[in-house]
Amino acid sequence: MSPHRSRRRIPDATVARLPIYLQLLTEQLERGVANISSDELATLAAVNAAKVRKDLSYMGSYGTRGVGYDLEYLVYQIRRELGLDHEWSIVILGAGHLGQALTGYGGFSERGYSIEGIFDIDDQKVDVTVGGVRVRHLDELPQVVAQRSVSIGVIATPAESAQDAADRLVKSGVTSILNFAPVVVNVPLGISVRRVDLSVELQILSYHEQRRLTAAAQLRAVAGEGVGNATA
Amino acid sequence: MSPHRSRRRIPDATVARLPIYLQLLTEQLERGVANISSDELATLAAVNAAKVRKDLSYMGSYGTRGVGYDLEYLVYQIRRELGLDHEWSIVILGAGHLGQALTGYGGFSERGYSIEGIFDIDDQKVDVTVGGVRVRHLDELPQVVAQRSVSIGVIATPAESAQDAADRLVKSGVTSILNFAPVVVNVPLGISVRRVDLSVELQILSYHEQRRLTAAAQLRAVAGEGVGNATA
């Protein structure tokens, strides 16, 4: 029953939104804003204001009624909750286009992720420098992970090498994996994996686009025929 | 009451999983498998078997009791549902690392997305060829969109150019946008936007990693004290 650690257990849906709030809030902070209401933040994030308040309330109540939230404190709280109050060491596996894009992706270092190494199994890519980081051979992975106490690994390899990459990460002692390869990788219990498939998002989009098109076609059909059975 | 088109309206959560099923099924199909049970697919996708069955049932009932699902037919159905039974023309805005990675990303063309152009506003990048596609100047966008009837645009620009990119896409007539820039872009009603922030996923991971660490620390503390109240 200790007062402030027992509150924990934040819903997944909320955790998924916190990074977005964090980003919007940081933007505002840079713009010199010092205070923000749930309503304003909700507008920025394109969500419901009550949801924002409930989300923030899981971290404790840091707002002031009649006023809003202190931006700086709020940012601090969210960062702490997400574990961004200290630096995370990450490694990237695969020095192809995607690996290089990730290495150069500003959002990582900005938020306290330090890229400790980028690895590839192809000798042709090894020793090339991308985004200021020298590409290492995959065999050096365990050493770097141990030395720099890396806990997060990013898989940016082709699909067929992803499982091998995951195995190597796990064996090296990494406990969280972000997988950009379009396959489901198997890992032992206790290892977290998140998968981001760039084409999945595209497919969700085209599903909606598809629906929009058929809906429009049906409308036209109804208008043309003057008949109700448009779904035939 | 026409029997097979009226069923529609698939839950969002299901739509988000269909691409994953599709991919796993396609893999199996290439491997020569002809039939699959909901249980097998559930194992592959790391989800509950009942969920798989319910998901598939939204497209109609294509399984055979006692046997399972015909792989080829199932793939066909999912593809049709996702609108992958015809080719989608897409454009990519931003020819930086990410834009190039996306252009080279196999998953796109494999699934019927045809990259009709990659655009950048930087003259230095224009006319360079990446992944077999010549980079065009952003001003040529409306023309290409109209000519090739492009309906999906991908934003792979830096954050500060993303809103401009979105505006240009909308003005050119694109109706669906996949946004990789770490900002929320504003678009008129009727335009779909999906946002993929590579660092959001990383933050969700580190939240869990964080929890894991503090949980472990608490366990150690409790073990040390010999006290039962582990959730303090």
Place this chain on the structure above:
DNA sequence: GCGACTTTGTGAAGTTACGCACAAGCGATC
């Protein structure tokens, strides 16, 4: 063709997430 076995499809219960609506709390003003 019958019984044993398998796997689907789906009601219904359980769980999680959403959003309304409003009391409670804070600042400002007089």
Place this chain on the structure above:
DNA sequence: GATCGCTTGTGCGTAACTTCACAAAGTCGC
């Protein structure tokens, strides 16, 4: 220091999603 206006925090009804559990429907061997 009382009143007013604004914004938070949250209880609660509703909706969406998940999972269980089982009848229905099929295959297979004899």
